[in-house]
Amino acid sequence: MTGNEFRFFLSCDINLPVTFRVERLEGNLPSRKSSNSENGTPEEDRRPELHVECALYIDGAQFGLPTRTRLESTGPPYCWNELITLTTKYRDLTAQSQLAFTVWDVSHRADEGLIGGATILLFNNKKQLKTGKQKLRLWAGREADGTCPTSTPGKVPRHERGELERLEKLVNKYERGQIHPVDWLDRLTFRTAEKIKECENSQNGSSHLYLVVDFCSFEHRVVFQETGANFLLPSPIASTNDIVIVWDPEMGKTNPSEHKQLKLARSLTRGVIDRDLKPSSNERKSIQRILKYPPTRTLSGDERQLLWKFRFSLMSEKKALTKFLRCVEWSDVQEAKQALELTGKWEMIDVCDALELLSPVFESEEVRAYAVSVLERADDEELQCYLLQLVQALRFERSDNSRLCHFLVERASRNIEFASFLRWYVTAEVYDPAYAKRFYCTHEILEENMLKMATDAHGEDGFKLWQSLVRQTELTAQLCTVSREVRGTRGNTQKKIEKLREVLSGILSELTYFEEPIRSPLAPNVLITGIIPSESSIFKSALHPLRLTFRTANGGTCKIIFKKGDDMRQDQLVVQMVSLMDRLLKLENLDLHLTPYKVLATGQDEGMMEFIPSRSLAQILSEHRSIVSYLQKFHPDDQGPFGITAACLETFIKSCAGYSVITYILGIGDRHLDNLLLRDDGRLFHVDFGFILGRDPKPFPPPMKLCKEMVEAMGGAESQYYTRFKSYCCEAYNILRKSSNLILNLFYLMAGSNIPDIAFDPEKGILKLQEKFRLDLDDEASIHFFQDLINESVSALFPQMVETIHRWAQYWR
Known part of the structure; x- marks a missing residue:
């Protein structure tokens, strides 16, 4: 037709x-x-x-x-x-x-x-x-x-x-097959429609x-046509000869008879009947397809039955366990008992799959305890990469005194850095009224165990060790007081800086020299001994963040930014993901010179971050006209490309590639030249992550932030260096796609958090994240896909107009 x-x-x-x-x-x-x-x-x-x-x-x-x-x-x-x-x-x-x-x-x-x-x-x-x-x-x-x-x-x-x-009219068309189905989008649409229905019903009442x-x-x-009209038309539809396709309104719904038959079949095969069954070639292909599903995918009835049928033959495949546990009817005591027995005999799963078992999908305490037993095999460095999500997983436990809670406390008692971060992550969640009791209980268990362990193992030194963590809370409280006083000072930025230095060295003089060293909340392995008032300042912005220079016990200094009045948990999550992705890339021998600076939320509206000496691209372009001119100032080389050293240019290209891929996957929005920073060694990095998972205050944002000035610094779109940039992007994208399950599981565990862009609609955000990985493509197809994304981003005209308007706004401000 x-x-x-x-x-x-x-x-x-x-x-x-x-x-x-x-x-x-x-x-x-x-x-x-x-x-x-x-x-x-x-x-x-x-x-x-x-x-x-x-x-x-x-x-x-x-x-x-x-x-x-x-x-x-x-x-x-x-x-x-x-x-x-x-x-x-x-x-x-x-x-x-x-x-x-x-x-x-x-x-x-x-x-x-x-x-x-x-x-x-x-x-x-x-x-x-x-x-x-x-x-x-x-x-x-x-x-x-x-x-x-x-x-x-x-x-x-x-x-x-x-x-x-x-x-309802659109749903009518969808059910008749007139609208093409999109699995993840359909689920979100139907959920939104239900909310609209509830809202209208509550407004209209039940009249x-x-x-x-x-x-x-x-x-x-x-x-409609009356009988007897003279038209040359196809032969009429007869009730006995031709087949007429009629839509079945029960399509896709659970068939009670079939459901009962499946339960009977399972009851008959709980014994030894299924032990020797082996899947056929087609069944094996179906099983392998199911095992490649992302953790967000819901299994159909036939898929669940297939995995249950061949559960014994799948016990040697560790990737199959999480999918098998999704097939279990946990309300059936005998079936749940057999599933737990098989779990204990299954091939040990990886840590990333254990994280999936801690998600809200799995309510069985035995399954969650098994997941914790897998996590016990991970070392502290790997576990610390997931610590933020493990704390969030406490929300989904069935009791305040869970095995996961005791596992985290036990690890913290052996590693002071782990203990410091655990303590702060729990403290930041105590303000959530729904789970305040649970996080407070965890905090209390941590305090008791750490104090006991420190005293028993190290005596007086151990007690001081723990006290150094307790004093972190006192330090942040004092910094909040300083921040309020500075913001309350009338006058320009210079007046506020003078007030800051006066407060640090005068009224609260104990901040200049601490009685005892305090472990830095951002880096607990570093002992800080006081603040240097003369080297401390503030940033010119609405909240006036403090830029503080601390003395360290080894005679050096470290700089941090302290903010009061801003929820930093979203920035903390994004930087954690940048750090994790940097680790995943380095495990594949791809170092893209990323800058995962440290961020720590110490409360609902306060926190600190590491200060990295750098300048924004907006400032660089305003003073030096181009990125190349700025880099020539620090790394000149007459023999090198564009008058700078080859190593510096390579660092710039790699860092641009790394952040282009990461910001695309995480859907980071509100990208402009003021939150793209450049270090003296050529490393580019992003800051200020107020919009993630596809949200953006600007209309029609490009898929990734790749401005023309960055392309010009690589020699233009036809240069070999720009080709190398695209090659790094595609390589990094395929490496991170291999770890998509891990990243999706981590975000799934954050579904219950109060992070703004996740709490708004957790399922929608996670499905949008999953879509960015394009799991339906193989590696070669994904390369072509990502190259098209780069070309689309570079050629986007509207974002350049928005950027120009943003610069004008900043100038007049």
């Missing part, structure tokens, strides 16, 4: 009976209070028994006898889901044919049993047969009227229609009753 053809059926050629399905009644029944009762039972206490009377009217006259559904008394909601087939055929209908539906309650007297009625035309104003679900508003206390025009139209008036009706009826669908549209 060509694109210009339009295929349809004529109603006069369809020799099939009129068929439709009465589904359900939506809304609350009106309350009935009557003292008259034959058996003495008040009628208001009786359970309603409802049926729907269906009658066909042709040109205002009833045609044939009315048909009734069965009695339904198990609601609300009242669901008949009953298929009604009339004796009249489609070829006998006229353009003014109507169906009249009246709902009756037989539990009341005849004069009180009428609930309401509604009428609907079978053909629309374009003379096309109506198909799919129709939602009819009932006229309370009135029988459906089949006259022309009817006095009980089921169609909602146009001025009363809301967003919900438009969504109306609606009857949902599902009309039969055909392969093509059905257009």
Whole structure:
């Protein structure tokens, strides 16, 4: 069929009976209070028994006898889901044919049993047969009227229609196959539609009753035509010869009979029957396809049954365990018992898969304990990469005193750096009212165990060790006080800097020299002994962050930025992911010279970060006109490319490639030249991650931040250095795609956190992250895909206009 053809059926050629399905009644029944009762039972206490009377009217006259559904008394909601087939055929209908539906309650007297009625035309104003679900508003206390025009139209008036009706029409098209399905997007759309439905119902109240009826669908549209018209058309549809495709409204729903059969089959095969079963070639391919699913993918009934059937033969494949545990009916005691027995004998899984078992999907305490036993094999360095998510996983434990909690505390008692970060991660979550008790309990267990371990193992020195961590809290409290005083000072930035130095060296002089060294919250292995007031300053911004220079116990200094009034947990998460991805790339021998500076949220609206000497690209371009001119100042080389050393240019290219890939995967938005920084050695890095997972305050953002000035610094789009940049991007992208399950699992564990861009819609954010990996492509196809992304980003004109407007705004500010 060509694109210009339009295929349809004529109603006069369809020799099939009129068929439709009465589904359900939506809304609350009106309350009935009557003292008259034959058996003495008040009628208001009786359970309603409802049926729907269906009658066909042709040109205002009833045609044939009315048909009734069965009695339904198990609601609300009242669901008949009953298929009604009339004796009249489609070829006998006229353009003014109507169906009249009246709902009756037989539990009341005849004069009180009428609930309401509604009428609907079978053909629309374009003379096309109506198909799919129709939602009819009932006229309370009135029988459906089949006259022309009817006095009980089921169609909602146009001025009363809301967003919900438009969504229901789209769902109708989707269920009939007229909208292409997209698995992850469909789930989000249906969830949003449910929220809109709940919202509209709460606003409109329950003043109306609606009857949902599902009309039969055909392969093509059905257009009304009277019998006997002389048209040269395809042969008519016969009820005995031709096959007509009719949409099944129960498609995709659980079949109760099939579900019961599967349970019986599982009960028969719990013993030794399945032990020797081996999958066929096609079954093996299906299993391998399932094992490659991302952790966010929901398994279908057939897939779950397939994995259960061959569970014994899959025990040697460690990647299969998490998928197998998703197949278990945990409500079945015997099945759950067998699953746990097999788990203990399964090939030991990797740490990244153990993280999946700590997600909210798995509620079994035994499964979560097994996951912790796998984590015990990881060393402190690897475990610290996931510590932020492991603390969040405490939300999904069934008790405050869980095995995961004790495992983290036990590790902390052996590693002071681990203990410091654990303490701060827990402290930042104590403010969450829903889980305050759980995190407070963890904090208390950590305090008790650490103090006991430190005292028993190291005596007085151990006690001082632990006290150095406790004093971190005192330090941050003092810095909050300093920050408030500085912000409250009237005057320009210089006045505020003078106030900061006065406060540090005067009123709170204990900040200049600490009585005892304190472990730096950002780097617990570093002991800090005080602040140098003369080298401390503030940044020119709304919150006036403090830039503090600390003395260290070894005679050196370290600089940190302290912010009060800003939630830094999102920045903390992004920098953690940058650090993790840097580690994953280096394990594949690809060092892209990233700068994963340290960030630590010490509360809901406060935190600190490592200060990296650098300058923004906006400042560099303003003073030096180009990135190359700036790098020539620090790494000149007349023999090198563009007058700079080859090593410096290579560092710049690699860092640009690394952050281009990472910011694309994490969907980092609000990228402009003020939050792209460049170090003297050529390393470029990003800061300020207020928008992630696809959110962006600017319209039409490019897929990744790659401005023309960065391309020019590589010699332009035709240079060999730009080609090398694209090669590094594609290599890094494929390496990170291999670890997509790990990254997705880590974000899945953050689903319950209060991080703004995750808490807004956790499932949507994780699915958008999954989409960025393009797991449907092989390595070669993903290279072509990413190269197209780079070209699209470089050629994007609108972001350049936005960047220019941003520079003007900064200038006038």
